[in-house]
Amino acid sequence: MTTYSSSYTGPQWKIAQVELDPETRTPAATVMEPTELAGPTAFWPDGTTSYLLHFHGGAVTSWTVADEADTAVRALEAVRTGEEIAPDALRAYIRDVRRLETRMTALKEELLLIAREPGPTGRARLTFREIGDELRQHHSTVAERHQRIVDGDPAPWRAWLTQHTERAALYSNGGELPRTPEPPREHETNVYDSEEEPGKVIARCRCGWSGPAGTNIVTAARQGKAHEDQPEA
Known part of the structure; x- marks a missing residue:
């Protein structure tokens, strides 16, 4: 592999102009290699320059x-x-x-x-x-x-x-x-599974508030909504 920069050690494609085998259409011989590489730019012996795009x-x-x-x-x-x-x-x-x-x-x-x-x-x-x-x-x-x-x-x-x-x-x-x-709102709640009491759910707010654990998701959601409406209650 030919690297474009001495500070870059990752794999790169080798830059070379090649001649293809007429039957297999695979590289048969290297026709020309660049005389200088500068980042994605290659300078060739015939005076031309190429620039490699990455996308x-x-x-x-x-x-x-x-x-x-x-x-x-x-x-x-x-x-x-x-x-x-x-x-x-x-x-x-x-x-x-x-x-x-x-x-x-x-x-x-x-x-x-x-x-x-x-x-x-x-x-x-x-x-x-x-x-x-x-x-x-x-x-x-x-x-x-x-x-x-x-x-x-x-x-x-x-x-x-x-x-x-x-x-x-x-x-x-x-x-x-x-x-x-x-x-983002200061008080925004959602219902989560309780980590302390398996099988139960709990409403939690972004502000750190949490409601009592219970088994009813609807009840927990209502508790969270009540907190959003009156966070100081």
């Missing part, structure tokens, strides 16, 4: 974006070097850059939604002005776009981005909006 997403999300981003980088290099681009390659460049652009729009707008959703404090994570500063847009423009999404006008690729996640049900097709988390 957990499946083929429909992270892998797709990585593949289209690779095409976009190759298109960028072709533009900068002034090479003649064949029609097939040109079509592939245009297609993947367009797809990547639409996926990035969906991701940007999903981050906008998350930024305006209530965080752990119960307030929006970012203000419209803070979001506008990062997007280089006036905060009123950001607020208007946010409202249109909430009203049912999401980015075309949002369903692709959020598929198989809990966020897929939000903001679209009548889905609910994220709820503001309620701050």
Whole structure:
């Protein structure tokens, strides 16, 4: 295994360009190994550079974006070097850059939604002005776009981005909006099995109060509710 950093001792994939056996399609010979490794970056003897991305997403999300981003980088290099681009390659460049652009729009707008959703404090994570500063847009423009999404006008690729996640049900097709988390109450009770008296249940409160042990769950729940209503009683 080739490590990317002298400070990292975990297993890594070996970085090398290999030649495949035409029959078995397995590595037959190493064509080239990098001359230098710097974190996820590899420098090759032919003057090229590669960057290794790490992600957990499946083929429909992270892998797709990585593949289209690779095409976009190759298109960028072709533009900068002034090479003649064949029609097939040109079509592939245009297609993947367009797809990547639409996926990035969906991701940007999903981050906008998350930024305006209530965080752990119960307030929006970012203000419209803070979001506008990062997007280089006036905060009123950001607020208007946010409202249109909430009203049912999401980015075309949002369903692709959020598929198989809990966020897929939000903001679209009548889905609910994220709820503001309620701050923990000082007095909140529940019914538990008694540790001291097996077979019995007991109501306990977050504040440390506990009721008498009994055999009836309904009675214990009522005792807990009475404590919540009148904790000083």
